[in-house]
Amino acid sequence: MGTLAGHLVPGSVLALLGLWHIINTIRSYHLKGPTHFRTSFWHPFTSLSSKLAYMELFLILFFSIFSVVMQILDYPLFSFDFKLNNYEHATMFLHLVIYSGFTLLTELTHKSDILFEVSGILAASVFGQELFLLYYHSADHVGLEGHYHWLMQLIVIVSLLTTVTATMFPSSFSSSLVLSMSVAFQGFWFINMGFMLWVPELVPKGCTLRLGHGGDSDMHGAVVCGNHEAVLRARGLANLQFSWILGGIMIFVGCLCFSFPKKVTQRAQSIEYERLNSRVAEIPLSVAGFKQVTYP
Template structure:
């Protein structure tokens, strides 16, 4: 079982990275479609290059802070009980493992970009990012906390969105010049962040469906029809988020093309239409 803050914090990190990835992908493509390449991270312009690696710092520092919360604060440093791993905090240990992977992703990317000791191409970084998403996928799929009922349904949707992140990230390693792949990666990360928020507000906030309630560490729905209605509401919420993100992507592409579009963009579209 999680908490409101436990879903909002990672949701904020994924949402920030996802939205920035979408805009950067669109901007880079409309600016120079012929030299477009898939990127795991995107530099922040301006301020004399001081914020260039801001996205990587958000990933690394955000994962580190969340890791400290899960591993140190939530467990109260009670790692072992009677010589074995504390069974009351297995979910915290699992979350820590997932966060460690994203911390390593941010740290490796920073080392690759800022030093000469570890210079990795974007394809390799794509596979490292995919490994982090795979760790997250396995965590939620084989969670020690048994998710049932309405809570299980929300986490099933989350697992599917994480799977989409894996597919688009791996595809980026094999299709390094594909704009649709890079854009879909940003969309998948954004949707994952939004779904973390949706889960927080529905299961632990004011959007709990009628007939369902949070009691202790579980969500109970009575009568059974309330759980079915809650799942249907979840489907509608997911559809609304997907539609909203797609509208935002189309709007951002139109804005970027009109303001920053390269002359090669029109010829690229003409060739594709032909």
Template sequence: MGSFPGHVLPGTLFLVIGVWHIWSAMVRYSSNPKSFRVRVWNPVPGFNGKLKYLELYVIAIGGFIDFCIELFYSTHLKLFVHGILNPTHMNNFEHAGMLLMFVIFGLIVLLSEKTSLLPLPDGALCFIAATAFAAEYFLFFFHSTTHKGLEGYYHLILVLLIGLCILTTIAGALIPTSFPIDLASGISVALQGLWFYQTAFTLYGPMMPDGCQLKGDNIMCRSADSEIRGELLANFQLFSLILFVLAASAGAYGFAASEADHSEIRNSHVALDD
């Protein structure tokens, strides 16, 4: 069982990184489509390079803060009971492990980019990111907390979105010049963040479907029809989020292209038409 803050905090992290990835991919492609390469992270321009690695710091520090919340705050420091891990907080331990993978990813990329200790190509970094997403995928797929009913349906959709993050990240390593793949990677991460938010507001906030309510640690629905209506509402919410992200991405790309010399893009379209 989760909580409102437990979904909003990681959702914020994924949403911010995903939106930044989408925008950066668009700017890089519209600026010079011929030299475009997939990037697992994107430097922040300006400020004399002082904020260049901001995205990596957000991933590493933000993930570490969330890791500490799950491991120490949520467990009330009761990590062990009778010499074994506290079974009451196994879900918190699993969440902490997932977040630790993203912290490790951020640190590895920082070492690769800022030092000569671990020089890795972008393709290898993509595979490391895919490993972090894979750990998250298996966490939610084989969760010690049994998600049933409406809660289980929301987490099933989350697992599918995480799987999309894995596929697009691996594809970025295999096809490093593909702008659609890089864009799809950012969109999948942003959608994952938005779905964390949607889950928080629906299951633990003011958007609970009629006929369902939070009782203790479970989402209870009065009847099977109420649960089905809740699942149909989840489908509509997912469709709305996808439509919103795609529309926002199209508008952002139009703006990025208008700010750059995109004659090369038009020429490539003409070449394809010919």
């Protein structure tokens, strides 16, 4: 993953997955209401009777297996040399394989309701292992690169905590929504890291991109800043990017929340109107019934 493509590809997948979960979580909450809402760690593309319903789980499973293979083969070198850094990345995807494979099996065997908590535990293990391997990474993430990875760990912590909370309290809309937002945030932050750390033209002022493996700009490298002021400036820019991306996700969620209640409100008004009509219609019948009463 220490390449530009290694950040853009998984980042794009995570961002799209997070946005997909945000949309479906908000829609499910407004359709079912607070009393009937239930957290879901995946969302069907169509009705459950269709073969495309489990497309999300299939895509996650196959993408994770593909990523494990690419890390072991050391793409784009395609060698079987044991590199600890690659195997750490492959292990992250391995836990994603375990989660998606188990959850897909529970759905196909109609045991998802019984084993919901187990799927939640496995989903939490994905973020737990990601946090563990990011924190104890064998790669030398120091300086600006280390700061970007430290900010990434903050997002993963939120994903881990909200996954545990959503598993324990499946009716909590806030936990489910924050979990979806954190997944999207991880994806967008991966993309941002790819551009800011692996594109020489986007490296902050006063810093340079030190390349490895023969100077290929798509291979492993590190950003080195010339002095302390350049380091502070680069970290400040990273903090601003962190806040801007989070703000963009917040704006998207807020706009989406306002787009759904319009339909719900109209539906509620029509139901209330029908109840009102039914009550009015019942009054003449009761009155007529009283008029028909005769006494000897």
